[in-house]
Amino acid sequence: MKPIAILGGTFDPVHLGHLRVAWEAAEALGAQVHLMPANMPPHRAAPVADARQRVRLLEAALVGQDRLVLDTRELRRDGPSYTVDTLRELRAETSVLQPLVLLLGTDAFAGLTTWHEWRMLFDLAHIMVLTRPGHVAALPRELAAEITPRRATAAQELRESAAGKVLDLPVTPLEISASSVRTLLANGREPRWLLPDALSAHAELLAPYRQRQP
Numbered sequence: 001m002k003p004i005a006i007l008g009g010t011f012d013p014v015h016l017g018h019l020r021v022a023w024e025a026a027e028a029l030g031a032q033v034h035l036m037p038a039n040m041p042p043h044r045a046a047p048v049a050d051a052r053q054r055v056r057l058l059e060a061a062l063v064g065q066d067r068l069v070l071d072t073r074e075l076r077r078d079g080p081s082y083t084v085d086t087l088r089e090l091r092a093e094t095s096v097l098q099p100l101v102l103l104l105g106t107d108a109f110a111g112l113t114t115w116h117e118w119r120m121l122f123d124l125a126h127i128m129v130l131t132r133p134g135h136v137a138a139l140p141r142e143l144a145a146e147i148t149p150r151r152a153t154a155a156q157e158l159r160e161s162a163a164g165k166v167l168d169l170p171v172t173p174l175e176i177s178a179s180s181v182r183t184l185l186a187n188g189r190e191p192r193w194l195l196p197d198a199l200s201a202h203a204e205l206l207a208p209y210r211q212r213q214p
């Protein structure tokens with residue numbers, strides 16, 4: 001069955017690193033990827049742009065796409081966006097057979113044991129770890145033990161069951177981060193070729209980042 005994949009993040013602002021990695025996951029899985037902006041990320045400082053502004057940037061970036069879609073469910077919830085709650089909500093809306101795939105960068109994955117109800121994540125979704133070619137992250141022993149029996153070797157395995165497997169996906173490394181884009185904008189520079197072209201027609205959406213942060 002065609003999986004639904006989720007790429008969560010702050011998207012403060014969305015950039016080509018996000019879109020490229022989402023696209024590569026969509027192609028590898030034959031999936032639709034939900035880009036899911038977080039409201040109050042439990043592990044992070046407050047975003048520079050408010051939720052409405054980050055959504056407008058994502059909408060502008062995704063015009064004309066059908067495999068990458070915006071999913072604002074976490075913004076509609078009060079309080080911290082725990083991934084386990086988001087997956088429960090998605091699971092409740094879909095068939096028990098629907099493959100759900102949580103997309104995580106290597107660093108986020110290595111920190112998984114600090115997440116709220118982390119073992120439950122495997123009951124609700126597969127995890128696809130977006131890896132940098134040649135880069136191997138050390139995993140805490142508890143996590144390594146949990147995932148050893150869950151390791152998949154091909155994306156097809158994630159299409160054939162609803163949850164519980166872990167697969168690495170080597171992705172094209174683009175050295176772009178939202179923080180470097182914010183720094184460029186705060187310094188009056190143009191983040192050209194780091195952001196989707198569609199955003200150049202919406203300069204006003206980047207205005208919050210141009211004001212120097214205290």
Ligand code: ATP
Nearest residue numbers: 008009010011017018021104105174176177178179
């Ligand atoms: P910041 O610089 O503010 O920390 P960020 O650019 O890492 O932000 P997030 O919104 O935190 O962006 O990222 C959401 C997801 O996208 C994370 O899983 C992150 O690993 C992934 N991601 C971000 N930038 C890249 C990139 N250049 N290549 C691959 N994945 C990326």
